[in-house]
Amino acid sequence: QQQVKQSPQSLIVQKGGISIINCAYENTAFDYFPWYQQFPGKGPALLIAIRPDVSEKKEGRFTISFNKSAKQFSLHIMDSQPGDSATYFCAASIGGGSTLGRLYFGRGTQLTVWP
């Protein structure tokens, strides 16, 4: 059973546009939601993360929006650039209990930004 559902599977955006990737979860015990960016042949890089006590977090062109009641969170990439073309994974984890620290990943979104 997949703990975190991610959509879309692939996304094509024009340079300068906004890229939006969505994730949904069921387990209300999740209390940490990171996003990872991965380029081909490289390891995932932590991009931005949020905890459920805030509804939005912004770092540069990257923003996480978090809707606790809907159990959804999304990544927005403003002014998308060709260099943003990569695979993006959302994830969730629980800070305590027997599953503490384990990251549950979404299936990933392949983002392509056309110049």
Place this chain on the structure above:
Amino acid sequence: DTEVTQTPKHLVMGMTNKKSLKCEQHMGHRAMYWYKQKAKKPPELMFVYSYEKLSINESVPSRFSPECPNSSLLNLHLHALQPEDSALYLCASSLKYSGSEQFFGPGTRLTVL
């Protein structure tokens, strides 16, 4: 030093070989992880070490044997692998095993012939 390093970058081995993957971090992190990643899939957790003790083994076959000699170093010993074990093997670390940010290394691309 704010990164996780992995060696080698690439490894090709036969099914009868014995090899080891190495991971190192000098960020003072006390939790270290091994993941396996197949193409176009998310990383799959294999092992977790917390304070140099094995905390989680995700039912990984015994042909994979992890070792944590000290708080900065993590090894993965490989023996009698199968072609389906070919994948990107990722190491990660976090300050502690409690939902802290996990930082990944660049991975070792393993090919089993």
